[in-house]
Amino acid sequence: MKETKHDKISNFPSYLRDWIKTFRGKATIICLIGLGIIPFITNNSYIIGIFNTFMIYTIFAASWDFLAGYVGQVSFGHAIFLGIAGYTTAFSTRYLGSPWWIALLLGACFAVGFSLIVGVPALRLKGPYLALGTLAMSLILYQLFLMGSLGILWENAFPGTELFGTDGIGQVPPISDIPIVQYVAIFLIMCASMLIFTHLVKSKTGTIFKAIRDDETGTSASGINTTKYKILAFLISGFFAGIAGGLYALRFSGVNPGVFQPLYSFYAIIMAAVGGIASISGAALGAFIFVFLGEILRLLGDIPQLAVFGGFVEPIFIFSILLILIIRFAEQGVLKPMLERLQNMWDLLLGR
Amino acid sequence: MGVLLEVKNLTKKYSGLTAVNDFSFEVKRGEFTGLIGPNGAGKTTLFNLISGFEKPSSGTIRFDGRDITGMKPHKIVNLGIARTFQLVRSFKFMSLLDNISVSCLSPRGKRLAKEYGIDESASSILAAVGLIDKARIPPIILPHGDLRKLQIGKALGTNPQLLLLDEPFSGLSHEEQKGITELIIKLHADGVTVFMTGHVLRELMHLVPRAIAMHQGKYITEGPPEEVAKNKIVLEAYLGKGSEKLA
Numbered sequence: 001m002k003e004t005k006h007d008k009i010s011n012f013p014s015y016l017r018d019w020i021k022t023f024r025g026k027a028t029i030i031c032l033i034g035l036g037i038i039p040f041i042t043n044n045s046y047i048i049g050i051f052n053t054f055m056i057y058t059i060f061a062a063s064w065d066f067l068a069g070y071v072g073q074v075s076f077g078h079a080i081f082l083g084i085a086g087y088t089t090a091f092s093t094r095y096l097g098s099p100w101w102i103a104l105l106l107g108a109c110f111a112v113g114f115s116l117i118v119g120v121p122a123l124r125l126k127g128p129y130l131a132l133g134t135l136a137m138s139l140i141l142y143q144l145f146l147m148g149s150l151g152i153l154w155e156n157a158f159p160g161t162e163l164f165g166t167d168g169i170g171q172v173p174p175i176s177d178i179p180i181v182q183y184v185a186i187f188l189i190m191c192a193s194m195l196i197f198t199h200l201v202k203s204k205t206g207t208i209f210k211a212i213r214d215d216e217t218g219t220s221a222s223g224i225n226t227t228k229y230k231i232l233a234f235l236i237s238g239f240f241a242g243i244a245g246g247l248y249a250l251r252f253s254g255v256n257p258g259v260f261q262p263l264y265s266f267y268a269i270i271m272a273a274v275g276g277i278a279s280i281s282g283a284a285l286g287a288f289i290f291v292f293l294g295e296i297l298r299l300l301g302d303i304p305q306l307a308v309f310g311g312f313v314e315p316i317f318i319f320s321i322l323l324i325l326i327i328r329f330a331e332q333g334v335l336k337p338m339l340e341r342l343q344n345m346w347d348l349l350l351g352r
Numbered sequence: 353m354g355v356l357l358e359v360k361n362l363t364k365k366y367s368g369l370t371a372v373n374d375f376s377f378e379v380k381r382g383e384f385t386g387l388i389g390p391n392g393a394g395k396t397t398l399f400n401l402i403s404g405f406e407k408p409s410s411g412t413i414r415f416d417g418r419d420i421t422g423m424k425p426h427k428i429v430n431l432g433i434a435r436t437f438q439l440v441r442s443f444k445f446m447s448l449l450d451n452i453s454v455s456c457l458s459p460r461g462k463r464l465a466k467e468y469g470i471d472e473s474a475s476s477i478l479a480a481v482g483l484i485d486k487a488r489i490p491p492i493i494l495p496h497g498d499l500r501k502l503q504i505g506k507a508l509g510t511n512p513q514l515l516l517l518d519e520p521f522s523g524l525s526h527e528e529q530k531g532i533t534e535l536i537i538k539l540h541a542d543g544v545t546v547f548m549t550g551h552v553l554r555e556l557m558h559l560v561p562r563a564i565a566m567h568q569g570k571y572i573t574e575g576p577p578e579e580v581a582k583n584k585i586v587l588e589a590y591l592g593k594g595s596e597k598l599a
Contacts, residue, residue, distance in 0.1 A: 223434075
């Protein structure tokens with residue numbers, strides 16, 4: 001065991017060097033550099049805000065895609081983790097005065113706890129039943145956090161704090177009052193999350209995850225405790241969806257029960273499917289398309305002359321159509337074909 | 353030669369159907385045994401019971417002196433019983449090397465792979481089953497014979513003491529059958545106890561020194577395959593009543 005570990009360390013730089021040599025590696029590095037310098041070339045808070053949302057959704061979409069695309073556990077209730085962590089982070093920064101990073105970790109831990117509550121019974125469910133079960137659980141939480149009567153009970157028990165009710169928790173302080181600091185913090189957290197996911201799916205544990213996805217019975221016939229690995233996958237996915245939820249609360253200065261809505265679970269699925277299921281960088285591209293196309297549609301909706309078409313430029317309307325087109329005509333998402341085209345163009349430019 | 357697998361009074365009932373009926377037999381360490389019986393005799397159900405994929409209605413299964421009745425499949429694999437399936441199973445979108453690696457990553461497989469590393473162990477198993485030149489391709493594009501070899505390779509990754517092969521020849525051409533036969537003989541020579549099923553008597557006849565006959569879930573007889581083939585009930589099961597006159 002010791003020897004293999006040593007091998008891995010000595011192999012690591014060459015593995016990284018090989019990756020950078022590929023077109024995909026270069027493209028990723030260029031995109032990351034571009035993303036990293038954005039707050040230094042503009043101080044337009046609107047643009048910085050959109051990029052923040054994009055990076056948070058990237059983590060969220062990747063956490064869903066990791067569970068569905070690599071482990072084969074399709075959840076339709078991923079909003080549970082987003083919401084629980086969002087609420088925990090918002091509550092602890094607003095009422096307990098925690099620093100943002102402690103609140104963020106606490107939120108992720110709560111999401112991990114809920115991924116156990118959701119994951120353990122859900123492991124008895126397979127395929128569409130798992131999807132339905134998780135969907136139902138997210139609806140239960142949505143309804144609970146919406147309940148005014150619970151809100152009154154809570155306020156009586158803990159005066160001065162609000163948890164349940166339609167308003168949610170507002171006035172959450174941001175990561176930093178300086179937008180650049182907040183941006184860089186989110187950027188680094190996103191990079192770390194993506195790196196962990198990428199490493200995980202390429203590791204030996206990732207091999208077991210993919211085996212469970214391809215044939216669960218066959219995996220147990222290979223002597224693998226599939227229950228253990230499925231729970232592990234739920235915990236990992238819950239943790240990162242929780243990180244996304246905490247960042248969401250910090251970036252939007254609050255949360256309301258709406259984050260538990262199936263719509264948010266659906267967002268994760270749209271982003272992952274558009275980018276390409278079972279592709280971590282695909283989730284990033286999907287989130288990018290989702291956030292920016294969504295923003296363009298929102299701007300179009302604000303044009304008075306287009307008011308007649310109001311309903312047609314609703315993001316969810318367009319995205320649902322897009323999703324149907326993607327799963328019908330481009331099952332592998334847009335990342336892979338796009339990279340191939342770009343690489344062909346690049347090779348052509350270099351005269352190869 | 354001690355007893356490796358001991359099955360006693362094993363019964364599996366589904367509603368209205370008894371697939372395995374009060375079945376008892378033993379397999380000794382290092383033996384090479386065949387389980388014969390026509391289609392629907394209950395051979396696969398018996399394998400599912402031994403490997404933990406189904407729970408018996410009654411009876412006990414002991415492996416290496418240990419009661420394994422009703423244990424989870426992965427636990428049984430890690431005690432040293434590996435199986436293959438009649439309908440081939442594989443991790444369709446993963447390379448052959450990764451297909452084998454999964455078995456090498458099981459607790460029992462890891463102990464074997466510790467010395468050389470997972471990839472090296474998986475490669476040596478691929479070489480042993482004759483698929484090393486296809487290590488990087490996924491099983492979806494493999495011919496049926498190679499998939500059967502892959503199945504055996506996946507079982508070997510867990511370092512089994514007892515190998516259960518469920519119809520390893522079904523759907524194979526004559527050439528492919530020869531390759532698998534050679535592989536099984538080699539594994540047995542390396543010290544693996546082999547217990548395999550087959551519904552075509554001829555295939556097993558030349559291979560195993562001892563055969564157990566099964567019909568409608570019941571134990572019929574056992575012994576050298578030529579003798580088992582002369583048994584009246586076995587003949588009836590395969591050829592229908594009155595066929596002993598033909599034989």
